[in-house]
Amino acid sequence: MGSSGLESYTCPACKRVLIQGTDMLRCDACNQTYPIQEGIPDCLLEELSESKDPVLRRMRAIDKMARIYETKLWYPIVLAVYGGFGSRTLAQLIEKATGKVRSIEGRVLDIACGPGTYGRRVASPSREVFGIDVSRGMLRQGVAYTAKEGIGNMHFARARVEALPFENEWFDAVLCCGSLHLFADTVVALREMARVMKPGAILSVFTFTAGRKGILKYRRVREGSLRKHGMHVFELPEMERYLAAAGFERFEPDVRGSILTFSARKSGA
Numbered sequence: 001m002g003s004s005g006l007e008s009y010t011c012p013a014c015k016r017v018l019i020q021g022t023d024m025l026r027c028d029a030c031n032q033t034y035p036i037q038e039g040i041p042d043c044l045l046e047e048l049s050e051s052k053d054p055v056l057r058r059m060r061a062i063d064k065m066a067r068i069y070e071t072k073l074w075y076p077i078v079l080a081v082y083g084g085f086g087s088r089t090l091a092q093l094i095e096k097a098t099g100k101v102r103s104i105e106g107r108v109l110d111i112a113c114g115p116g117t118y119g120r121r122v123a124s125p126s127r128e129v130f131g132i133d134v135s136r137g138m139l140r141q142g143v144a145y146t147a148k149e150g151i152g153n154m155h156f157a158r159a160r161v162e163a164l165p166f167e168n169e170w171f172d173a174v175l176c177c178g179s180l181h182l183f184a185d186t187v188v189a190l191r192e193m194a195r196v197m198k199p200g201a202i203l204s205v206f207t208f209t210a211g212r213k214g215i216l217k218y219r220r221v222r223e224g225s226l227r228k229h230g231m232h233v234f235e236l237p238e239m240e241r242y243l244a245a246a247g248f249e250r251f252e253p254d255v256r257g258s259i260l261t262f263s264a265r266k267s268g269a
């Protein structure tokens with residue numbers, strides 16, 4: 001408890017442990033430094049608005065939403081519109097998605113953590129949480145919330161899911177809540193998550209499916225969401241295939257409206 005977490009990061013490119021310097025982490029093998037701003041290491045080294053990657057460019061709007069993200073101005077509206085009115089509240093979603101993770105001890109990775117909406121709720125003296133996100137605004141808000149709430153065991157870093165700054169088989173659990181549908185290649189993202197997980201470690205996800213409620217029940221809305229916003233709306237057999245291809249087993253889905261929560265285990269335990 002109380003460690004900065006900085007000693008834990010590896011180079012996102014070559015995965016060697018990074019050396020701590022003044023306001024930066026360094027990889028001598030790659031001859032690359034990663035600046036630390038406001039306590040947040042930047043493993044992305046890219047401005048979202050200038051990125052060549054359309055997925056990252058799209059994320060630039062997210063920066064400005066950090067302050068309203070956990071208020072009634074954002075999450076409840078998204079859940080009602082996409083998931084279907086009355087499908088799940090944010091509180092229920094957090095309870096469901098973090099339930100199994102709160103039964104284990106060790107290290108937890110919160111993928112696309114935002115301000116730590118899920119990770120903050122599982123951080124404890126026996127569970128060290130590392131949150132990664134591409135949005136500086138969200139990460140800063142996460143640091144502010146954890147300071148205000150007195151949560152000492154959650155760390156934030158700027159990184160993307162396809163290049164995680166952690167060594168192999170290091171985490172006991174991974175949370176991926178509200179983002180899996182936004183990654184360009186679902187299997188590539190899942191494979192990188194599997195890489196950093198111990199065999200048998202649990203993956204807990206909240207995403208969307210083509211359910212019976214909300215606007216996502218309409219095929220044309222789903223097709224438009226993919227075309228215009230890069231948002232994948234998963235069918236259950238499709239998700240099970242992706243998980244198997246990435247090295248996961250024991251897919252346990254739960255669908256409310258068009259909201260899909262599921263857990264899976266990394267194979268090989």
Ligand SMILES: [Zn+2]
Nearest residue numbers: 011014027030
């Ligand atoms: Zn390196």
